[in-house]
């Protein structure tokens with residue numbers, strides 16, 4: 001599985017001087033660890049505007065100084081470039097069946113605003129572009145980031161061409177995705193704090209795989225966050241590298257075409273090894 005990324009995301013949209021967990025080092029470490037990656041062009045504005053309101057896109061494009069867009073999301077003059085690159089890498093990953101290593105992450109970004117470290121819905125932009133460019137009709141998104149992918153859910157709610165499946169800690173940030181919040185093409189799987197590899201794999205077997213197989217997607221996109229790891233500082237789950245490897249293997253079996261996009265994962269010591277474990281899983285099929 002090819003890795004798609006761009007060096008500039010390791011310095012644009014700087015957060016480390018604010019001691020923000022979603023910082024440049026996350027990408028710098030991954031690029032150091034993996035070496036060669038396939039570079040991608042930034043997403044075009046019209047590609048982003050397929051999932052976000054143009055007034056919000058304009059706001060991000062025209063930032064001249066730093067400001068907080070919500071309690072957790074700081075943006076500045078280089079955010080636009082970073083966010084367009086992140087979405088562009090996700091698009092390229094769909095073309096190649098690759099894994100996009102990106103920041104800022106995307107799955108909390110709502111149609112009209114930024115949220116929870118996320119600027120643009122990278123996976124959502126890539127799903128739409130895949131439908132448009134590759135003739136793909138049915139896309140499934142499996143989001144195993146520890147947080148509910150409320151932005152992706154909001155973008156595709158009521159769209160019967162996109163199945164959204166999210167497995168997340170609950171109750172927890174952002175507060176959505178609880179019991180009874182699903183519909184025909186939205187499958188929310190809230191898990192209690194402390195859930196382990198076996199809990200996740202049981203959920204894959206009983207809920208995720210049957211839902212995705214019934215939907216019969218031509219493309220499966222994985223919102224691959226690694227903050228459900230046992231040593232992640234932002235959450236309370238107990239998933240290990242073996243768990244991420246096994247989830248990736250299962251995802252790779254579920255559709256003829258599979259791509260992945262990095263979401264969260266905030267322990268700088270473990271992140272490269274966890275991405276590597278997931279890659280092994282995707283490549284094992």
Ligand code: ZN
Nearest residue numbers: 145146147264
């Ligand atoms: Zn997360």
